[in-house]
Amino acid sequence: xxxxxxxxxxxxxxxxxxxxxxxxxxxxxxxxxxxxxxxxxxxxxxxxxxxxxxxxxxxxxxxxxxxxxxxxxxxxxxxxxxxxxxxxxxxxxxxxxxxxxxxxxxxxxxxxxxxxxxxxxxxxxxxxxxxxxxxxxxxxxxxxxxxxxxxxxxxxxxxxxxxxxxxxxxxxxxxxxxxxxxxxxxxxxxxxxxxxxxxxxxxxxxxxxxxxxxxxxxxxxxxxxxxxxxxxxxxxxxxxxxxxxxxxxxxxxxxxxxxxxxxxxxxxxxxxxxxxxxxxxxxxxxxxxxxxxx
Numbered sequence: 001x002x003x004x005x006x007x008x009x010x011x012x013x014x015x016x017x018x019x020x021x022x023x024x025x026x027x028x029x030x031x032x033x034x035x036x037x038x039x040x041x042x043x044x045x046x047x048x049x050x051x052x053x054x055x056x057x058x059x060x061x062x063x064x065x066x067x068x069x070x071x072x073x074x075x076x077x078x079x080x081x082x083x084x085x086x087x088x089x090x091x092x093x094x095x096x097x098x099x100x101x102x103x104x105x106x107x108x109x110x111x112x113x114x115x116x117x118x119x120x121x122x123x124x125x126x127x128x129x130x131x132x133x134x135x136x137x138x139x140x141x142x143x144x145x146x147x148x149x150x151x152x153x154x155x156x157x158x159x160x161x162x163x164x165x166x167x168x169x170x171x172x173x174x175x176x177x178x179x180x181x182x183x184x185x186x187x188x189x190x191x192x193x194x195x196x197x198x199x200x201x202x203x204x205x206x207x208x209x210x211x212x213x214x215x216x217x218x219x220x221x222x223x224x225x226x227x228x229x230x231x232x233x234x235x236x237x238x239x240x241x242x243x244x245x246x247x248x249x250x251x252x253x254x255x256x257x258x259x260x261x262x263x264x265x266x267x268x269x270x271x272x273x274x275x276x277x278x279x280x281x282x283x284x285x286x287x288x289x290x291x292x293x294x
Contacts, residue, residue: 005277008270012263019259025090026252029245033184036242040181040235047235050228057221059199069167070225071197078118079110080171082162082194082233084178084240085128087147091244092251094179094187095127098240101189102128102177120171124158124237150241152234159233163226166195178236179243185250187243194232197225 058071083102085095102121106114113119121137123129123144132139143158162174174195179187213220 004273005270008266008273012266012270015259015262015266019256019263022252022255022259026249026256029249029252033242033245033249036238036245037181040238040242043231043235043238047231051232054225054228055198057217058197068197068221068225070163070195070229071199073196074169074172076110076113076172078171079106079113079120080162080165080174081106081119081121082158082174082176083121083123083125083128083132084176084237085123085125086240086244087126087145088248089127090251091248092254094244094247095125095131097187097189098177098179099128099131101191105175105177105191122158122162125240146237147241150237152230155234155237156230159230160226162195162233163229171195176233176236178240181239181242181246184246187247192232192236194229197229 058068081102083098085098089095106119110119117138119138121128121132121139123132123139123141124146126144129139129141129144142161146154146158162171165171166174173193176190176192176194178190178192180190182188
């Protein structure tokens with residue numbers, strides 16, 4: 001009986017230690033989430049308006065995007081995925097959902113290219129890279145450590161490399177997989193076309209937009225398009241960064257609540273075992289006294 005009481009006490013101490021860790025991680029993630037949330041909220045309207053402007057210009061261009069190599073549609077033979085996960089775990093299903101969406105998109109849209117080995121994955125974040133390497137995907141690690149020093153300059157290197165590879169026809173399409181931040185408890189996992197620049201579907205009965213360009217259209221597009229693409233990728237990274245901290249804060253909060261329930265159950269078990277031990281000792285004492293009197 002004494003051994004059973006000691007075992008329950010050890011389990012209670014272990015759960016209490018784990019609960020202290022989960023509470024500390026929740027507080028750290030809450031502090032980081034505040035900064036990450038401010039960054040993406042300030043960035044998103046600017047990035048969305050730039051992307052909308054670029055898509056409109058490309059959609060209204062004549063000749064199917066001639067003179068705009070980054071908007072040129074080609075037959076799809078080689079595909080690049082830029083997958084944004086996190087460097088650390090304990091964030092609930094955040095990384096698993098991003099990886100699952102990537103696999104589902106490959107299976108749905110590019111099964112033939114995948115079968116031929118023409119699907120490449122550039123990972124931003126270690127968790128995604130570790131998974132895809134383990135499962136024999138064609139993964140690239142050159143940008144997986146961006147979150148160690150999350151700056152626009154470091155993200156821009158990935159964007160420049162993707163644009164260069166697309167222009168040199170190493171890839172015919174570039175897809176972006178990331179988690180869009182909604183709030184601390186909600187993330188929406190997205191697949192966006194990065195290259196070629198997507199066109200806006202024209203609504204029936206709408207007139208073609210008439211833009212006046214100054215300087216020339218070619219010069220303006222050549223200058224703006226790379227900068228807008230850099231901004232688009234940076235927005236996706238900031239979205240995923242905020243989503244990660246939100247998911248981890250929520251997961252650690254749930255873990256702390258589960259620890260409370262487990263502690264309550266263990267304390268009840270401990271009290272029952274202790275009561276049984278006391279009852280057994282009292283029974284032995286009374287039995288011994290009765291035997292002596294007899």
